[in-house]
Amino acid sequence: MNDMMELMAVTTRGLENVSADEMGRIAGLNLSQVAYRRVHAAFSGEPADLLDLRTVDDIFLHLAAWEDLIPQRAGLAQLTELAGTLAFTEALGAVARVRPLGAEPVFSVTANFVGKRKYNADEIKEAVAAGVGDRTSWRYAAENESDLNLRVFIEHDRADVGLRLAAASLGRRAYRQANLPGSLKPPVAAAMLRMAGVLPGDSLLDPFCGAGTILIEAALAGADARGGDNDPLALTAARENAARAGVSLTLEEWDSRHLPLEGRSVARVVTNLPWGRQVEVDEGTAALYRQACAEIDRVLTSNGEIVILTDQPDLLAFPRHPVVTRTEISLFGQTPVISQFSVR
Ligand SMILES: C[S@@+](CC[C@H](N)C(=O)[O-])C[C@H]1O[C@@H](n2cnc3c(N)ncnc32)[C@H](O)[C@@H]1O
Known part of the structure; x- marks a missing residue:
């Protein structure tokens, strides 16, 4: 002792x-x-x-x-x-x-x-x-x-x-060298995964993966992490960061409004949707959110969990999963919300 x-x-x-x-x-x-x-x-x-x-x-x-x-x-x-x-x-x-x-x-x-x-x-x-x-x-x-x-x-x-205690800040991860506008603070990604109850072996999807922070934190926690982005530069950053973290991710270039995934095939979705001032979204945010939510709902198992960070939480809706908690946080001088949806 x-x-x-x-x-x-x-x-x-x-x-x-x-x-x-x-x-x-x-x-x-x-x-x-x-x-x-x-x-x-x-x-x-x-x-x-x-x-x-x-x-x-x-x-x-x-x-x-x-x-x-x-x-x-x-x-x-x-x-x-x-x-x-x-x-x-x-x-x-x-x-x-x-x-x-x-x-x-x-x-x-x-x-x-x-x-x-x-x-x-x-x-x-x-x-x-x-x-x-x-x-x-x-x-x-x-x-x-x-x-x-x-x-x-x-x-x-x-x-x-x-x-x-440590030589450098714990929140700064050595793997995160490739950054994009809107890249998430790794501790926030880790917190969202905890809120979603991600456990080793769980299938975890981030359909808007950016530089891969959520996926890498999930893989480091033992999850089977899969994701994609419609920006090839984001996927390059995610691949580089994952290699530095020593984890293997399944990554694909895709449009999250039409995911190339089977219905009811993932147990957890944790993601950070693009929002107004942070990442340029070249179409109506409401339409993107509506279509992305429908896809997430389609690919999620019936007892799945969804945790999403955005400054537009009112645009999120899942027919099978009611909102359980909404948590406002401070990030990049803004106050986005982490919404948790669950069948429970
Ligand atoms: C807020 S960023 C995600 C940041 C990420 N969590 C990270 O730590 O780097 C949102 C991402 O969504 C992507 N995106 C925007 N519209 C998309 C779409 N329709 N399909 C897939 N990805 C999209 C953007 O390219 C951007 O990388």
Whole structure:
């Protein structure tokens, strides 16, 4: 049994409960709080197990919670002072269990805030870096040059501060190098697959696969993943990404309004339909959605599940599958909705 550690996961707004559910299944992890874009937990397990999390953007060893932050400019000196009190020993011990650390680490700071204040995220980073620099011999650098990342998450007058466990953000997948406009954040794809209850061996269809994010996350979870797109460039990107991920996908160039698939042949459909400002759709969105929904309904088994992300959820309708949940998330500065349809 390891010492108890406090964790802070950062996730997509709207998917906090999905991430909490995923985290809650890790041995030795006890959830303590689900908050805006964060999940807090106590953990006594093996830190390496946390690196397999798919739905979170990142996981941090929680270092401190700072209360009564001042929103005026004087708050910057307050942040420097508080950063000078941070204790890193236990968190560094956990980091060292998953990756080697040099004797003189280089650190970066990532900051975000909710609530009005008279300073910006860059100033928060500099203020915190000054305090950490006073206390340690670490050198401060940009995130892509650092081996330790401090995350400062300010919500109104409170900040939660964490030290990233992994070397790079968990949400950034090494396989995702070919991107397209509208390519999905991999943790959101993983969350949609969890919402659809995709299990190893399930047949999974993404009829609008783009760069293949949903299909690759599904294949990595053991599903039999099949998809297509009407853009050959998207299919090239999906093939390249799948090769880098080391998974095999069944990919086809197709028009999703006429899928070359047998009726009732797939158990799960998880997809991200093209929407207005994100991806050019060269015909009426309503007509495309209507025809695509009819095709999805035709190819889905009678007890199948459908999970779809779009900013036009009202255009989705499946005669055999009523909507079960609608979850608004924050993505690309927009607020699309994940709709879940199920026979249950
Ligand atoms: C929002 S993107 C999907 C992004 C994908 N989830 C990813 O992570 O890259 C929507 C995709 O639908 C494709 N598309 C648009 N109309 C289509 C149609 N009628 N048939 C098949 N694909 C279509 C576009 O080429 C685009 O790649």
